[in-house]
Amino acid sequence: MPGERALRADAERNRRRLLDAAAALLRERGLDVGVAEIAERAGVGRGTLFRNFPTKQDLVAAIVIERMQEATDYTRTLLDAPDAGEALFGFLEELVGRQQLDRCLFDAVGETFLANEEIRAAHAEIVAGVDGLLTRAQEAGAVRADIGAMDVLLLLKGVFEAASAFASSEPAIVTRQLDLIRAAISPHAADRPLRGRTPTLDDIERTLPHDERPVAEVG
Amino acid sequence: MPGERALRADAERNRRRLLDAAAALLRERGLDVGVAEIAERAGVGRGTLFRNFPTKQDLVAAIVIERMQEATDYTRTLLDAPDAGEALFGFLEELVGRQQLDRCLFDAVGETFLANEEIRAAHAEIVAGVDGLLTRAQEAGAVRADIGAMDVLLLLKGVFEAASAFASSEPAIVTRQLDLIRAAISPHAADRPLRGRTPTLDDIERTLPHDERPVAEVG
Amino acid sequence: MPGERALRADAERNRRRLLDAAAALLRERGLDVGVAEIAERAGVGRGTLFRNFPTKQDLVAAIVIERMQEATDYTRTLLDAPDAGEALFGFLEELVGRQQLDRCLFDAVGETFLANEEIRAAHAEIVAGVDGLLTRAQEAGAVRADIGAMDVLLLLKGVFEAASAFASSEPAIVTRQLDLIRAAISPHAADRPLRGRTPTLDDIERTLPHDERPVAEVG
Amino acid sequence: MPGERALRADAERNRRRLLDAAAALLRERGLDVGVAEIAERAGVGRGTLFRNFPTKQDLVAAIVIERMQEATDYTRTLLDAPDAGEALFGFLEELVGRQQLDRCLFDAVGETFLANEEIRAAHAEIVAGVDGLLTRAQEAGAVRADIGAMDVLLLLKGVFEAASAFASSEPAIVTRQLDLIRAAISPHAADRPLRGRTPTLDDIERTLPHDERPVAEVG
DNA sequence: GATGAATGAGTATTCATTCAT
DNA sequence: GATGAATGAATACTCATTCAT
Numbered sequence A, B, C, D: 001m002p003g004e005r006a007l008r009a010d011a012e013r014n015r016r017r018l019l020d021a022a023a024a025l026l027r028e029r030g031l032d033v034g035v036a037e038i039a040e041r042a043g044v045g046r047g048t049l050f051r052n053f054p055t056k057q058d059l060v061a062a063i064v065i066e067r068m069q070e071a072t073d074y075t076r077t078l079l080d081a082p083d084a085g086e087a088l089f090g091f092l093e094e095l096v097g098r099q100q101l102d103r104c105l106f107d108a109v110g111e112t113f114l115a116n117e118e119i120r121a122a123h124a125e126i127v128a129g130v131d132g133l134l135t136r137a138q139e140a141g142a143v144r145a146d147i148g149a150m151d152v153l154l155l156l157k158g159v160f161e162a163a164s165a166f167a168s169s170e171p172a173i174v175t176r177q178l179d180l181i182r183a184a185i186s187p188h189a190a191d192r193p194l195r196g197r198t199p200t201l202d203d204i205e206r207t208l209p210h211d212e213r214p215v216a217e218v219g
Numbered sequence E: 001g002a003t004g005a006a007t008g009a010g011t012a013t014t015c016a017t018t019c020a021t
Numbered sequence F: 001g002a003t004g005a006a007t008g009a010a011t012a013c014t015c016a017t018t019c020a021t
Helices: A002-029 A033-043 A048-052 A056-078 A084-098 A105-109 A115-140 A151-164 A173-186 A187-191 A199-207 B003-028 B034-043 B047-053 B054-079 B084-098 B101-107 B117-139 B148-168 B171-184 B187-191 B201-206 C001-030 C035-042 C046-052 C058-076 C084-098 C103-108 C119-141 C149-166 C173-184 C187-191 C200-207 D001-029 D035-042 D046-052 D057-079 D086-096 D103-108 D118-139 D150-167 D171-183 D187-192 D201-208
Strands: none
Touching: A002 A033, A002 A048, A002 A056, A033 A048, A056 A084, A056 A115, A084 A115, A084 A151, A084 A173, A084 A199, A115 A151, A115 A199, A151 B148, A173 B148, A173 B171, A173 B201, A187 B171, A187 B187, A199 B003, A199 C035, B003 B034, B003 B047, B003 B054, B034 B047, B034 B054, B054 B084, B054 B117, B054 C001, B084 B117, B084 B148, B084 B171, B084 C173, B117 B148, B117 B201, B117 D035, B117 D201, B148 B171, B148 D187, C001 C035, C001 C046, C001 C058, C035 C046, C035 C058, C058 C084, C058 C119, C084 C119, C084 C149, C084 C173, C149 C173, C149 D150, C149 D171, C173 D150, C173 D171, C173 D187, C173 D201, C187 D171, C187 D187, D001 D035, D001 D046, D001 D057, D035 D046, D035 D057, D057 D086, D057 D118, D086 D118, D086 D150, D118 D150, D118 D201
16 A cells, blocks of 8 residues: 555654654743744644644643653663663663753643643653662662652652753753752662652642643543 | 822832732743733733833743842841751741742743843842852751752752642642752762762853843843 | 723724624625724724624624614614504614615524524514514504514515625615515415414524523523 | 446546535535535545535535526426416425525525526526416416516525524424415515516626626636 | 723634645 | 645734823
8 A cells, every 4th residue: 555655654754843843942942832833843834733733732742742651661671770770860861861851841741731631641651660760779779768759750850940941952950960869869868857758640630720630531 | 299209109009019919820820821910910000010010021020039039138047047057958948938939930030031130130149148058058067068059059949840830839749859959968968979060150041042141231 | 080081982982993894894795704804994903803892703793782772772663653554664664774684693693693692682672672563563453463573573584684695785675575575464465374383582592503502601 | 438437437426425415514504614524424535525626615506506406497397287376385385395495505695606607597597497487376366466586586585594594404484484475475465566676687696796796707 | 100992913723725645 | 536634824812012091
């Protein structure tokens, strides 16, 4: 079926271009970039954008999900690493190295996007992945025992947002902050107990405004 | 001239109401609240808003600056505290307790606002204030010696942004994250050296997109 | 309060201009005229249109209601006319003479607009008004006894729609059709019984698609 | 060449499917249904629709013409009916019974479609057909003598538009209105003279906006 | 000084039509 | 011939800002 394959290839290429153009523009200028500019940068018409992503939110969500899945995939490749501590820290470094955690993505998560079922699922997966790395690192004595995956992810989110608020292209600031996070979760740091308990995804969803809460299903 | 003084008082009251109404709405709903609603909540007309703050950005900037100055003032009251370590940590806690670091304010800083001369000045002052607290804490052996005020502020900004992305009203998550920051900057944590050096305000400005750099004067 | 009065006058003038411009354009070109053109013809900005009428539908509805009320008002002036038969026929003629029953208005009624509470109320009033004229004409023996106000209004609506589909400015066709309606409802015509019964407003609402039915109240 | 014939058959089947799908959707939802949905309901691609009907208007026009021709054909079968009066009234009833006079079709006629040469021709034919029935009925004394075919058609158009504005599926309203039309054109009703004269097709075309007038050829 | 009506550039989204496959 | 992906003009509506009163 070369006809069908060819068509699909073209369509897939446009979808890819849109995702890339949108990711780049969102990184540079935040969630307020217009769809017109995204389509132009992708080299496609406005209608093509909406054929692929019925709303702007769907486009942003697709990028968020893609990034999250890449991160989740990466946690899997590290589960068999010999040094469990380095595996965890390597994961954090890698996210920096890939510059994958764009400003807008974290803008997006927590705003209206946790209402998106796919994003919540991807979120749960990334938490599970980090939890795997973290548990092994804790068992190896490389990380303090009194924290959970969400603690680490929130610290990481903070570092990225703080740094990327200025520029996502400045890695020097981020690596230094990562070293501080490493210190925060090192076993030596556990002599002082932490208040509260590790938040769960449910805790976070509970803090959202009511009309952004996930709903069972809308007919 | 009591008439003039009455007018001044009225004008001052309007300015105050606008700042309070805007701060409340920005906290609740983010930077996208409209000026119409701000003016309405303040009980003044739209024209009055623009008489006091020539642009919406100026209004937001005024709030940011006010909050920054309050933080700076607070560092001053702590400079004479007997326990230098507790003074620093108390400062961080206090910011949480006051819920003064609104979601939108940190959204705002780093976006286009560092181009604002007053904000840069306020920023410099808060850095100086934290530097004072930090230096004393370091001299007292309560905090590791290899970090600077900007390191602490970036960590803090991260914590607030991460947490406030979900809800500014959930202190449990923030206090726990603060404890992790405390661990990160404790003297015990310094056995592993940090990469890079403490960023300066100049470093941060250098990372901004060109058209957001501070300029002498914008026509 | 000359200040307030003056402002109101301006605003009222714009509202009037918008209604007139919209009525004219809708008559000429149907419901598909754009708001941009309406605003331009009215000599106001697009925002002003939406300040006065939150949606395009509200603008159209306002025109429909205005026309309906004018018709209702006219029925009232005829209730005391000496010749009850001529009063009813005069009412029908007058509507033609005023060219008040524009194409778009009848396009509008029956589409989504019966869901509008105000329009339904205006509709009920006009039916009541015609019922008053009709009953008196029947009592005077000028009109057959076996019909109701909705019968007459449906005939009238048909005449106007049929004629205005071509041109609202051609009165010759309409007056001739009106004479035929007059024949249809004359007492001599009653020797042949009519099938069914006079429809009610409820009958008509019952025939609307479900999502256009009036709803109690949406919070 | 059976291959070619097979293709022809396929093409004809697609054309038929498109006409049926479009007629059904237009009846249900009016002229605003999109071509995408029509093609989908017909089970063909969008391109096929435009291969058969160069524009959406052409598709609608084809349906209008088809319906008109069916009506014309029906007038022919009634020309030999024994009772000339019942033949005419039966024709009107039949149109109702077939529900062939869809809402959108009469929306369409009179808008831009009279510019279509084929529609004008079909229009002329239907007028001629009704004229045949009417003349015979008049000669038989079943219908008043002072009216023409266009008078009847305009009354009929009115009834259908008025009724179908609400629901094309409610026959009770329509049959009652048909009885009133019957009364309007009965010989007893002729004691009062009608103003004007029976309009002609030319009269109607003359009332159209200039840019909707029939033209020799549009580039 | 204060008001809120007016403005119009900007937004996401739709849809008839074209064209590469 | 058929397909459906691509197109982009057009649409209703929003909102920071200006200005007449």
